[in-house]
Amino acid sequence: MSPRDLLHDPCWQGKDLGQPLPDATHAVSMTLPRWQDVIAYEEKDPACRKALQTIYPRFGLHPLLQELSVQMAVDGLTAWPFSTEAAARAAQAHCQRQEPDGHTRLTRDETLVALHTDASTSPHAKAFWQHTGLGASSRQAAVALGRESAPAPATAEAARTAVRQRLAAIHGIEAHRISLHPAGMAGLHAALSAIQSLKPNRPTLQLGFPYVDVLKQPQVVFHGGELLQGNNLEELKDALERRDPAAVIVELPSNPLLRCVDLPAVAELAHRHGIPVIADDTIGTGLNLRALPHVDLIFTSLTKSFAGRGDVMAGSLLVSPHSPWSDQLLTAISPVARLADGDAIALEEASRDVDQRVPQLDANALALAERLERHPAVARVQHPKDCPHFLALMRPDGGHGCLLSLELKQGEAKASRVYDALRVCKxxxxxxxFTLACPYTQLAHYDELGWAAECGVPSHLLRVSVGLEDPGELWERFRDALDA
Known part of the structure; x- marks a missing residue:
């Protein structure tokens, strides 16, 4: 883990720009400590980009993958490393659909397969990489470059088995209903691929303001996706009849507004029309929510609360035993890439304390949300405790998740000052x-800030993932920043 104690010595100042979070080879986040750094990152400012020692793995190539890409490059083409030929061919097919006159080719080395793209197809390869999470991992790149030893296959398989059993115990289902993937979005890719066996070549219907790639993957990689805001069941009924979608997709809760749809009512209506429901429970977690009786598939980014360390990418896909299409979906799920050996071992080690760690994260987030609501500078706090549909899904001993969002009364001017002064990792x-904050809308929707604002997500919204710091000390950090 990180040699820097991020609970007590967070990366929050200008001098920390670009530091990996945590300070580890396979960190999945990087420090953007000031508002101006976030803008510079989005504007692709060369000085900012040069300072980054890593990047979120779906949003670009990890430094080890960049090095491997250069090593695998041929004929001046850009190389995109994948762990399997099936994943590389899926990416190639996407590029060819988007740019039929472009040039692509595949090559293979001892362990990985590279998709090579020309200038016209590279943007589409990058979009596929981001939206699906099917690219090779940094640990696979480290092995391919000779920086790390390949794990023993038997050890890796034992780790996968242990993770599936851990998830099965959380959800109360059989382990064979769970598959593991290189990222949460790769779990969604497997879900959308399996849905094709039920309703081929149909768009999906997303309910509520979406996490960007949950909406973009169906829209860009599959057969389209429509977004339906609000929770009006009559509007949903009309949309189901008008579009006959392949599936309804919901987030439990949504990111960053932290709201749930009326899941039992939505599922009943969708199933009545013969349409399956896919849920993303990354934020709410299976420890807190009981969603399986209502949905057909659940995908999760295990990178987040399940692992908790921020140094491993992984995802899962669960087939509900209550689904009327359970057997068909189990047969249809055929991932084009599985969770890599090194990542499986890291995930198993990181998640051993998930039963104890997640409830503490949840309790700390609730305590901070309640204190923030009472501060005079705060206009609104978004937290699942205020969503009756979330509360209706909670397990008797469940929490609300580790996430909250806040808006300040003086808008972006105040938000930027608070963000810069906030002594947490950013x-x-x-x-x-460790607590991790960001100006979420700026990072996720920089090119569509007006649209996000129309959906109730302002450009100055701050999203906070609350960590294991002492709640009293953490509040002091927030209070000091708000009073600055």
Missing amino acids: GPSLGTS
Whole structure:
């Protein structure tokens, strides 16, 4: 783990720009400590980008993958490393659909397969990489470059088995209903691929303001996706009849507004129309929510609260035993890439304390949300405790998740000052043991801030993933920043 104690010595100042979070080879986040750094990152400012020692793995190539890409490059083409030929061919097919006259080719080395793209197809390869999470991992790159030893296959398989059993115990289902993937979005890719066996070549319907790639993957990689705001069941009924979607997709809760749809009512209506429901429970977690009776598939980014360390990418896909299509979906799920050996071992080690760690994260987030609501500078706090539909899904001993969002009364001018003064780690991702804050809308929707604002997500919204710091000390940090 990180040699820097991020609970007590967070990366929050200008001098920390670009530091990996945590300070580890395979960190999945990086420090963007000031508002101006976030803008510079989005504007692709060369000085900012040069300072980054890593990047969120789906948003770009990890330094080890960049090095491997250069090593695998041929004929001046850009190389995109994948762990399997099936994943590389899926990326190639996407590029060819988007740019039929472009040039692509595949090559293989001892362990990985590279998709090579020309200038016209590279943007589409990058989009596939981001939206699906199917690219090779930094640990696979480290092995391919000779920086790390390949794990023993038997050890890795034992780790995968242990993780599936851990998830099965959380959800109360059989382990064979769970598959593991290189990222949460790769779990969604497997879900959308399996849904094709039920309703081929149909768009999806997303309910509520979406996490960007949950919406973009169906829209860009599959057969389209429509977004339906609000929780009006009559509007949903009309949309189901008008679009006949392949599936309804919901987030439990949504990111960053932290709201749930009326899941039992939505599922009943969708199933009545013969349409399956796919849920993302990354934020709410299976420890807190009982969603399986209502949904057909659940995908989760295990990178987040399940692992908690911020140094491993992984995802899962669960087939509900209550689904009327349970057997068909189990047969149809055929991932094009599985969780890599090194990542499986890291995930198993990191998640051993998930039963104890997640409830503490949840309790700390609730305590901070309640204190923030009473501060005179705060206009609104978004937290699942205020969503009756979330509360209706909670397990008797469940919590609300580790995430909250806040808006300040003086808008972006105040938000930027508070963000700069806030003494917590600052960057993308969530669910880490250390608190992690970011101006979410700026990072996720920089090119569509007006649209996000129309959806109730202002440009100055701050999202906070609450960690394991002492709650009293953490509040002092927030109070000091708000009073600055």
